[in-house]
Amino acid sequence: MTGNGRTEPIGPDGVHRNLIGGAWIDGVDINQDVNPSDTSDAVGRYALASGEQAREAVAAARAAAPGWAGSSPLLRFEILDAAGNEILRSKERLGDLLAREEGKTLAEAVGEVVRAAHILKFHAGQALRPAGQLLDSIRPGVEVAVTREPVGVVSIITPWNFPIAIPAWKIAPALAYGNTVVFKPAELVPASAWELVRILQAAGLPDGALNLVMGRGRDIGDILTSSADAVSFTGSVQTGERVLASAQAARARVQLEMGGKNPLVILDDADLDVAVDCALQGAYGSTGQRCTASSRLVVAAGIHDRFVEHLTERMLALAVGDARAAGTQMGPVVDASQLAQDQKYIDLARAESGTVLGGRRLERDADGFYLEPALVVGTRPEDTINREEVFGPVASVVQVDGYDEALAVANGTEFGLTAGIVTTSLAAAGDFRRRSTAGMVMVNVATAGVDFHVPFGGRQASSYGPREQGEQAREFFTTVKTSYIAAGRPG
Ligand code: TXE
Numbered sequence: 001m002t003g004n005g006r007t008e009p010i011g012p013d014g015v016h017r018n019l020i021g022g023a024w025i026d027g028v029d030i031n032q033d034v035n036p037s038d039t040s041d042a043v044g045r046y047a048l049a050s051g052e053q054a055r056e057a058v059a060a061a062r063a064a065a066p067g068w069a070g071s072s073p074l075l076r077f078e079i080l081d082a083a084g085n086e087i088l089r090s091k092e093r094l095g096d097l098l099a100r101e102e103g104k105t106l107a108e109a110v111g112e113v114v115r116a117a118h119i120l121k122f123h124a125g126q127a128l129r130p131a132g133q134l135l136d137s138i139r140p141g142v143e144v145a146v147t148r149e150p151v152g153v154v155s156i157i158t159p160w161n162f163p164i165a166i167p168a169w170k171i172a173p174a175l176a177y178g179n180t181v182v183f184k185p186a187e188l189v190p191a192s193a194w195e196l197v198r199i200l201q202a203a204g205l206p207d208g209a210l211n212l213v214m215g216r217g218r219d220i221g222d223i224l225t226s227s228a229d230a231v232s233f234t235g236s237v238q239t240g241e242r243v244l245a246s247a248q249a250a251r252a253r254v255q256l257e258m259g260g261k262n263p264l265v266i267l268d269d270a271d272l273d274v275a276v277d278c279a280l281q282g283a284y285g286s287t288g289q290r291c292t293a294s295s296r297l298v299v300a301a302g303i304h305d306r307f308v309e310h311l312t313e314r315m316l317a318l319a320v321g322d323a324r325a326a327g328t329q330m331g332p333v334v335d336a337s338q339l340a341q342d343q344k345y346i347d348l349a350r351a352e353s354g355t356v357l358g359g360r361r362l363e364r365d366a367d368g369f370y371l372e373p374a375l376v377v378g379t380r381p382e383d384t385i386n387r388e389e390v391f392g393p394v395a396s397v398v399q400v401d402g403y404d405e406a407l408a409v410a411n412g413t414e415f416g417l418t419a420g421i422v423t424t425s426l427a428a429a430g431d432f433r434r435r436s437t438a439g440m441v442m443v444n445v446a447t448a449g450v451d452f453h454v455p456f457g458g459r460q461a462s463s464y465g466p467r468e469q470g471e472q473a474r475e476f477f478t479t480v481k482t483s484y485i486a487a488g489r490p491g
Contacts, residue, residue: 294395
């Protein structure tokens, strides 16, 4: 399939189309995007791609690969920079759309949109930065050039919890370093992803450099993971393992970001306000639907009761409501199945050991997936609530005797994305930074909320492959070539 650039992004039936080879194409079915704050509000209709269309998208990306790989870094800079500017100009509209389809608050959603724009602009700059080396060989008269080339076709598969930022932080470096992309967003949040692609395409990408196939993971996932040169995935551990097996069988390079069970340690010497702020923001921001959420609060005995009292008070005072309403501090859960998962873990925690504060299903004017934030106190490290990712506004408290036990509990997880500590002790903070088994460590700041110009990623079951974001993204999205150059005989 070749693009003719003449089709409209939105069909006469109002359905938002997929982008394949530069052409906006109808799908084989329609996905209705629904507002989790008000399920009677239909956000929009989005074309679902078939397996055949996914194959066509990979073929289109492959056909476009040599041209895009050979394009001027200046062109790549200009396109990514222009798209970033357009997103900044549209941040209110895009933020509103994001809050409407995903359910995070308007402030959080606009913040995410701005972050996506900054990510595009950062990687625009990266396209122009030198990445090679020229050095003398150990043999006389010979030079060695170490250069970086694009990997080829990259499949990008993203989850629903950051509908524009995660796609941006994968697509931007992929394109900046000269790869072509086939992008499959999560079924729950096609609108933000579609807008991102439309803006990038309108900024001047050649046909086939970026392809959008909105489709169900079970229908098109395996096609995308088994036919690309590289696969970048964020989502659940279960799907991540499947993606890994499929991509490795095809000898594609793989980058996975998956779950977390992130600890926030609070020592006796902590500033109580800082501790409560970090926990509140880390556990309940974005309705707790973040891989970096502070889901385990590991609290020293001397501060435990005061901390729980203050955090509970602040947590129960959070205004839960329509994501886009003024005054809302926590939006709804993303959908019915995530709500059921959250409630299942709350019930399990109550049955296993803990006392659950909050955690009730809430009714609001509109029919939405509203859940009161929950704090589970009196838990043991081995409880299910401390081992499995809930992915909702639910945090648990484990009381410990002191720093050594806190460190052991914090590291006692199969995951390893982020870990935080709240303390005024330089020694404890320094030791925690060295001995934490997480890929990202936070001292007196929330475990969630990261910068885009530095590496992002974890260890153990949380992540696989090279880090995302910042300069480090180059590792995954380029492959190294070593050239030996002798001048030859003169004349
Ligand atoms: O994830 P999936 P879902 C966790 C969280 C959540 C649960 C399920 O607990 O409740 O996962 O969420 C695509 N081949 N996290 O269902 O299935 C899918 O279409 C290739 C935590 O959204 O992993 C989507 O685009 N791709 C996590 C993407 O994978 C496939 C963030 C992620 O979907 C596929 C998200 C397949 N066979 C969920 N099947 C975090 N910690 O950040 C599905 N997909």
